[in-house]
Amino acid sequence: MARIEGVKLTEGGATKTTPPGPERPPGRQSKGAHLERLAPYLFVLPVLAFVGVFIYWPLAYSVYLSMLDWNFVSPVRTFVGFENFVELAGDSGFRQALANTGLYLLILVPLQIVVPLGIALLLWPVRHSRAQGVYRAVLFSPTVVSFAVAAVVWLWIFEPVEGVLNQLVLATGGERVNWLQNPNAALGCMILVSFWKAFGFNLLLYLAALEAVPRDYLEAAQLDGAGGWALFWYVRFPLMTPTFFFVLVTTVIFVNDEVFAAISVLTEGGPFGRTANALYYLYERGFEFFQVGEASAVALIIFAAVAALTVFQFRFVERHVHYE
Amino acid sequence: MNQSKTITRRNMLKGSLAAAGGLALAPLVTACGGQTEGESGAASLGRNASATISYMYAEYSSAGAALPDLIRGFREKFPNIKVKIRSFATYDDVLQAVQAAGAARDLPALAQVGYESVAYAAGTLPHLPISEAAERDPQVSGWLDGFPKNILRLGQADGTQVGMPLTMGSPFLVYNEDLLEQAGIGAAPRTWPEVREAALGIKEETGKVGVLMPDSDFWTAQGLVESNGARVLIEENGGARTGVGSPESVEAIDFWAAMINEDESSVLTDWVQGPTSFAKGNAGMIVSSSGLITSAPENGGVRMGTAPFPTWGDKPRRVPVGGNATFIFAQEEDQQLAAWEFVKYVNSPEGLGFWTTATGYLPTRSELAEGSGPIAAYYEDNPLLKSELDQLPDYVPWVSWPGSEGPEAEQALIDARDRVLTGDTDAATAMPEAAERVNEMIGS
Numbered sequence: 001m002a003r004i005e006g007v008k009l010t011e012g013g014a015t016k017t018t019p020p021g022p023e024r025p026p027g028r029q030s031k032g033a034h035l036e037r038l039a040p041y042l043f044v045l046p047v048l049a050f051v052g053v054f055i056y057w058p059l060a061y062s063v064y065l066s067m068l069d070w071n072f073v074s075p076v077r078t079f080v081g082f083e084n085f086v087e088l089a090g091d092s093g094f095r096q097a098l099a100n101t102g103l104y105l106l107i108l109v110p111l112q113i114v115v116p117l118g119i120a121l122l123l124w125p126v127r128h129s130r131a132q133g134v135y136r137a138v139l140f141s142p143t144v145v146s147f148a149v150a151a152v153v154w155l156w157i158f159e160p161v162e163g164v165l166n167q168l169v170l171a172t173g174g175e176r177v178n179w180l181q182n183p184n185a186a187l188g189c190m191i192l193v194s195f196w197k198a199f200g201f202n203l204l205l206y207l208a209a210l211e212a213v214p215r216d217y218l219e220a221a222q223l224d225g226a227g228g229w230a231l232f233w234y235v236r237f238p239l240m241t242p243t244f245f246f247v248l249v250t251t252v253i254f255v256n257d258e259v260f261a262a263i264s265v266l267t268e269g270g271p272f273g274r275t276a277n278a279l280y281y282l283y284e285r286g287f288e289f290f291q292v293g294e295a296s297a298v299a300l301i302i303f304a305a306v307a308a309l310t311v312f313q314f315r316f317v318e319r320h321v322h323y324e
Numbered sequence: 325m326n327q328s329k330t331i332t333r334r335n336m337l338k339g340s341l342a343a344a345g346g347l348a349l350a351p352l353v354t355a356c357g358g359q360t361e362g363e364s365g366a367a368s369l370g371r372n373a374s375a376t377i378s379y380m381y382a383e384y385s386s387a388g389a390a391l392p393d394l395i396r397g398f399r400e401k402f403p404n405i406k407v408k409i410r411s412f413a414t415y416d417d418v419l420q421a422v423q424a425a426g427a428a429r430d431l432p433a434l435a436q437v438g439y440e441s442v443a444y445a446a447g448t449l450p451h452l453p454i455s456e457a458a459e460r461d462p463q464v465s466g467w468l469d470g471f472p473k474n475i476l477r478l479g480q481a482d483g484t485q486v487g488m489p490l491t492m493g494s495p496f497l498v499y500n501e502d503l504l505e506q507a508g509i510g511a512a513p514r515t516w517p518e519v520r521e522a523a524l525g526i527k528e529e530t531g532k533v534g535v536l537m538p539d540s541d542f543w544t545a546q547g548l549v550e551s552n553g554a555r556v557l558i559e560e561n562g563g564a565r566t567g568v569g570s571p572e573s574v575e576a577i578d579f580w581a582a583m584i585n586e587d588e589s590s591v592l593t594d595w596v597q598g599p600t601s602f603a604k605g606n607a608g609m610i611v612s613s614s615g616l617i618t619s620a621p622e623n624g625g626v627r628m629g630t631a632p633f634p635t636w637g638d639k640p641r642r643v644p645v646g647g648n649a650t651f652i653f654a655q656e657e658d659q660q661l662a663a664w665e666f667v668k669y670v671n672s673p674e675g676l677g678f679w680t681t682a683t684g685y686l687p688t689r690s691e692l693a694e695g696s697g698p699i700a701a702y703y704e705d706n707p708l709l710k711s712e713l714d715q716l717p718d719y720v721p722w723v724s725w726p727g728s729e730g731p732e733a734e735q736a737l738i739d740a741r742d743r744v745l746t747g748d749t750d751a752a753t754a755m756p757e758a759a760e761r762v763n764e765m766i767g768s
Binding site: 071072073074155159160161162176183270271272273287288289291 | 416420423424426427449450533591592593596597600601604606607729731735739740742743745746748
């Protein structure tokens with residue numbers, strides 16, 4: 001039964017007055033009220049602490065490190081202000097890494113968005129077949145295979161003397177190619193390996209999105225004479241736009257990470273920096289050359305670029321997403 | 325940037341150090357988990373004192389397999405000293421791990437530092453120089469005097485013995501006898517022009533690759549350019565500069581590039597794929613190290629012959645020594661003492677004898693392998709290793725760049741070399757440019 005101080009409502013609607021509680025000085029509230037006000041903050045405190053320690057603190061510390069000349073170990077840390085950023089601007093290696101990053105984005109993002117969608121549409125008609133589980137497992141398996149293991153296989157494929165790829169080339173009358181030492185071929189290899197590793201995840205997302213399209217809409221459209229492309233473009237795709245947007249945002253964010261894995265195991269950024277992206281350049285500066293300041297400066301530049309891209313996507317792309 | 329990663333740096337490591345005669349273990353003094361005072365008043369670790377030390381090392385094929393047995397032998401002498409080992413693929417990886425551990429104030433007690441990084445490690449990481457550890461030990465007066473000075477130099481920085489050379493190897497020529505016969509080549513090439521001619525012949529007669537020269541770092545390249553008269557690192561007047569931009573260096577790198585891009589009798593490869601391709605019989609010759617010889621039975625059993633590293637006519641051969649020096653990074657005194665005991669054991673006749681025969685590494689004193697030396701029989705049974713042993717007098721230090729930008733300096737040379745070898749540019753453009761960058765980095 002509801003209780004209002006001073007009044008108690010009974011089931012029959014009759015009221016009964018209850019004596020009011022002890023008088024409190026004006027402005028003072030009960031402990032319960034304090035706790036009630038604090039409760040939301042207490043609930044989010046663990047998550048805030050986690051995010052603060054593992055995300056925002058490293059970010060703030062990176063800003064500090066980016067203004068130092070330091071190697072992680074020396075007791076001497078020299079403050080250099082923005083000199084690391086200035087040096088990066090004049091560093092041809094960094095400019096090459098940025099150019100490579102742009103290339104990877106321009107090529108891999110469309111590939112990772114469009115090709116899995118096409119494969120999902122091809123698999124859709126056979127989704128009830130007995131083999132559909134096999135298809136999905138085979139196509140998703142690269143995503144779950146460890147890159148270290150996959151690298152051994154890819155190195156064998158790209159091996160310059162008698163690797164699988166060169167054997168095919170030689171058998172068709174071509175000339176041997178040093179896949180990982182030729183600058184253009186090496187870049188293509190990084191794109192191929194990164195795409196192979198990651199497309200399965202987007203494929204699964206698209207399959208789930210296709211599954212989520214209400215049958216009523218499809219049937220209604222079919223009754224109106226829609227078929228094939230019209231069904232996809234006017235019914236399925238608009239309802240898949242939330243998934244499409246998610247795939248777009250996450251692909252742009254993570255494509256750098258995916259390529260980094262391929263670079264670090266297959267080429268280490270070579271030949272002469274022609275496959276390194278900004279993330280690999282950061283790793284090399286920080287963990288191979290121990291130039292903490294420069295590495296932190298690169299990290300901040302990458303952070304700003306990815307943040308800008310993400311904001312752009314939310315402002316200009318999300319307006320085309322249909323959430324209902 | 326380096327070539328493919330699986331093993332980016334494969335220095336040939338053969339090392340067995342013959343300890344100076346008279347190395348004896350410290351006298352056994354019962355102690356309760358700590359150090360005791362020896363007769364002279366200096367500290368030494370008692371036999372029953374206990375400690376746990378960590379050891380970071382690079383797992384190059386046979387080295388990785390042999391180390392646990394080496395440690396077992398050590399623990400028979402010092403049962404209460406535990407050695408925890410951590411393996412890494414390359415010396416670069418070890419150095420990175422040590423530096424990261426240093427940042428976390430958790431340095432390992434011991435680590436293998438590649439000879440090319442000795443100066444960098446000595447100038448960057450807190451360590452106990454070997455010379456100081458030896459001075460503190462009253463039981464082994466003059467311990468370092470028993471080792472050849474040119475070998476000790478491999479572990480020195482600014483004249484101080486900072487690390488103890490453990491493993492040694494150099495590049496030499498390994499050839500497939502069958503492919504040379506098929507190509508009508510009667511004798512192994514001895515000079516670089518002969519190598520080029522033989523490589524072309526092998527390619528034309530057999531269809532196989534003529535010669536492979538794996539070089540994920542600048543090790544083989546150093547041998548090539550310095551044997552032609554160039555000097556990768558020139559230390560003079562208290563400073564240092566590089567000579568890779570010299571005409572001799574340009575000529576050597578251009579020669580290498582011609583074999584790849586003009587003759588197409590060679591392929592640029594790394595220390596994993598190169599030896600594998602050779603061991604499968606897909607190449608006539610390879611510039612490699614003794615690791616290929618010792619692992620050959622596992623790789624298909626190609627009929628191999630060996631010859632010393634080729635020369636440029638009458639110019640003297642100069643081959644860089646690959647391998648590692650053991651550094652003591654321990655900061656606590658009992659850890660330092662335990663680590664020092666391990667260093668002494670490894671460099672004792674017992675330790676070195678085992679290390680050489682288990683790994684195929686070169687002894688740091690050639691007399692051990694000659695006459696009635698303790699490992700002479702080993703070399704009699706493995707004649708393929710003699711070519712490498714014969715060039716011991718031609719050893720020069722693998723360049724260890726001074727200053728804090730050593731790794732970057734080496735990377736600049738690797739990138740320049742790769743630009744030439746892939747046909748991106750010529751050596752006359754790339755090498756002087758690289759020399760200028762390197763000189764800036766090393767503070768020339």
